């Protein structure tokens with residue numbers, strides 16, 4: 001893969017504390033992820049970036065199969081991940097990485113009331129990794145990064161974004 005230092009620097013400037021190049025065969029997708037959205041999240045069906053409006057886990061896997069490499073990054077605040085993924089993907093695209101696609105973290109919060117059928121800002125947001133059926137914990141652990149569920153409020157949170165690029 002080409003040298004990605006420029007994009008690592010942009011991610012760090014935007015609030016990421018960890019950035020790494022990963023091989024796409026370390027990205028785990030799984031059928032069970034939709035169940036967590038459908039029965040565990042109040043934005044299911046209400047957002048353009050949430051299931052069932054975003055790619056299914058097997059559609060995502062087909063897209064992942066189009067790439068050999070990705071950039072995984074970590075932030076400690078959920079709200080900054082998606083805009084940062086979009087921003088850096090745009091920079092990669094303008095640098096001729098025309099295939100780049102981005103995944104953020106958490107439900108899109110850009111509009112007060114999301115339009116689930118027709119996004120108001122399609123060039124400003126992307127769905128989360130988990131919304132598209134990526135097992136984020138499994139993927140992160142496959143790349144040697146520690147991540148655990150949290151029980152206490154106030155514990156440091158870890159949120160991940162992903163860029164597929166080559």
Ligand code: SF4
Nearest residue numbers: 108111114115119120
């Ligand atoms: S930009 Fe607005 S319309 Fe589009 S997914 Fe986000 S909240 Fe929904």
